[in-house]
Amino acid sequence: MSKQVQGYFYLALAMLTVGSTVIASKLIAAGLPPFTATALRFALALPVIFLLMRASGVRLPKLSRHDRLILFVQAGAGSVGYTTLLISGLSLTSAADAGVIIGTLPVVSAAISILLLRERPRRALLFAVGLASAGVFSIAFTPEAAGGSLAGNALIFLAVVCEGLFILLNKRLTADIPPLVQSTLMTGIGFVVSLIPAVFEAPLAHGFSPGAIAAVVYYALVPTVGGFLLWYAGAERVSGTEASLFTALAPVSAVMLAFTILGEPVGLNQIAGIACVLAAVFGLAFASSRTEQKFIEGR
Template sequence: MSRRLQGYLLLSLAMMTVGTTVIASKLLAGAVPPFLATAARFALALPVLLLLLARSPVPWPRLGWRDRGLLVLQAAAGSVGYTVLLVSGLEHLPAADAGVIVGTLPAVSALFSVMVLKERPGLRLLASALLATVGVMAVAWQAPGQSSWVGVLYVLGAVFCESAFILLNKRMAQPLGALQQATAMVALGLLVSLPVALFELPVAMPSTVALAALAWYALVPTVGGFLLWYAGAARVSGSEAATLTAVAPLTAVALAAALLGDEVGLAQWLGAGAVVLAILILALPARLSGARWRLGRAGG
């Protein structure tokens, strides 16, 4: 398997874990205050990452002040901002609606990659991004319509935070390894969220379901998702990574249907097919796609 295909697989798995954050956040919403849920998530994940880091032979590089600032921005936006805004939004929205709104992530991330990273995606990448966006819009078409505008704005804010989190790493002069990056994000996220979380105390003891959701959020999307994402992002461009974020909303909507009983109709299934096709186009090797394009023109 080529390095690029490995990146696509790792990023797809990472975005599946991101999709589960919608369900976990729905179970946490109203049971645990948002900053407290965020701090608890990182407090549970950090010991696991520190243990893995202690066993890693890779030395920690020396970072300049600019790279340190970028790490703090990533942690504040993607680690803290995404969690706080998503949990807050799901106090006002059903999980299916939130999953649909997260579907704007490919378009927003692609916009970030062009504006921030100054990338100029080719025709194949543009076609893939367009199909991914069409797919998630189809998922949105028949979603429940009683959404609170407050919840919509919260979740859209989470999408913007996640987009910044995804792409700011590409701006670092001294990239970190996947494990180092994940540990830095969790540690900084804990430091950023903890002061506000302390003001949300005391709270009533959450239910077993909420505690299980918190443990899942800490160990799977945080530890596993971070490691998968950074390992995959090191193998592809920012624009390619942006397209693969389409996997997250589809996972969220599918799990909302399977676990929470939300109805998924024909439009949603058609949207899923469009996103799968987008990822297949993206994964097609550039040389092969160019050869087929030339062959098609010759035959026409």
């Protein structure tokens, strides 16, 4: 097996784990409060990631006050905000609908860059935003088709916005932080941030569902730790453009897993929605690769 094919295999598995977080979050939502589940997820993942960091020999670079603030906000938005909103949204809507909405992340991230960084939008990006919006609208306003709700879909979209902010803020860091170190920091800070509101949820009073606990353990060890290792193992074997294309597999795997594991119906609205989202992501990636190629040829 060639190095490139190995990269494709690892990236595909990584995105399969990302899609499975939707299923895990659906199970968690039925048996645990969102902040409690989030704190437990980070508590389980942190020792494993920390040991991986120590084993690899990487060290935490000296961080400025600016970077420390950025990391704190990143953890609050991308780690805690994303997870709690995802779990909260899935207590109201279907995993299939959530999978479609989560697939808009690359397009939402690009749109946030336009709004907050005042980047000039390209025609391809505007077209991708339109396609992705059509995909979301195809399921957002027909929630009864698969047991969803408009409120739940809105919470899922807010989770995507939080993750988009995480990506945007990562561009504002001045220090070069190795991925494994940053993952450790996000997990540690996320644990502290989620622990405080988790106390007010009084988790002991709610009781614990064995299925929800099992889903949290899975979320902590497989997507959080395993997904990280798979993604970077694959990303180092292929180009950045090739790696970005594999993010389109996450919503596909989420919808398919919702059908096979949870037994949720997948209707024409989900199929149309995921087709629009995939077209938007692939179109945006293709336009980016064309721009990059022209830049290289012009040098």
